[in-house]
Amino acid sequence: MQCKYLDVSNSYYDKEDDEYIVKSYIESEEIHRFEHEIVLDFEYEASEIQEEQYELTFIGVDADTYNMFVDLSENDTLFDCIDAKSVMLENDKHWFENNVVRCSECGKILGFNDLDNYHDYNGEPICDGCAVTNENGFICPGCGLKHPYERMGNSGTYCIDCQEEYDD
Numbered sequence: 001m002q003c004k005y006l007d008v009s010n011s012y013y014d015k016e017d018d019e020y021i022v023k024s025y026i027e028s029e030e031i032h033r034f035e036h037e038i039v040l041d042f043e044y045e046a047s048e049i050q051e052e053q054y055e056l057t058f059i060g061v062d063a064d065t066y067n068m069f070v071d072l073s074e075n076d077t078l079f080d081c082i083d084a085k086s087v088m089l090e091n092d093k094h095w096f097e098n099n100v101v102r103c104s105e106c107g108k109i110l111g112f113n114d115l116d117n118y119h120d121y122n123g124e125p126i127c128d129g130c131a132v133t134n135e136n137g138f139i140c141p142g143c144g145l146k147h148p149y150e151r152m153g154n155s156g157t158y159c160i161d162c163q164e165e166y167d168d
């Protein structure tokens with residue numbers, strides 16, 4: 001079967017609006033196996049040539065058992081997943097690329113606004129994990145921003161912008 005379902009890990013939910021602002025879907029080709037009893041309808045006609053012989057004509061799946069539901073969301077019916085890819089709708093993709101805020105150091109997605117993020121001295125957003133003194137730079141205790149080491153003042157603690165202020 002061909003399947004299409006919401007890719008939760010690649011979709012983005014807005015808690016305030018209580019809806020998905022960017023939706024991605026998994027499009028996959030899956031083989032499911034399950035057991036279910038169904039009723040098949042046949043018509044039969046008595047043979048004119050030979051007694052006690054009947055000719056069967058298949059009509060279809062009985063209407064009462066036709067509209068059955070099988071929950072495929074749990075993996076217990078899944079036999080094999082042949083192919084699966086995450087697909088974002090074109091409109092959503094466009095919006096996503098224009099609005100997504102990423103950590104300028106590691107590329108992690110921070111969300112869709114730059115209000116609560118840490119920043120480097122250029123005003124570029126950085127994630128919690130990168131907002132530390134590491135090989136890429138240091139956090140100045142004066143301005144709280146991350147700077148590359150070439151922007152470190154003589155004190156070895158503050159950035160060159162904060163250096164003068166704290167020297168006095």
Ligand SMILES: [Zn+2]
Nearest residue numbers: 103106127130
């Ligand atoms: Zn980061």
Ligand SMILES: [Zn+2]
Nearest residue numbers: 140143159162
């Ligand atoms: Zn500073």
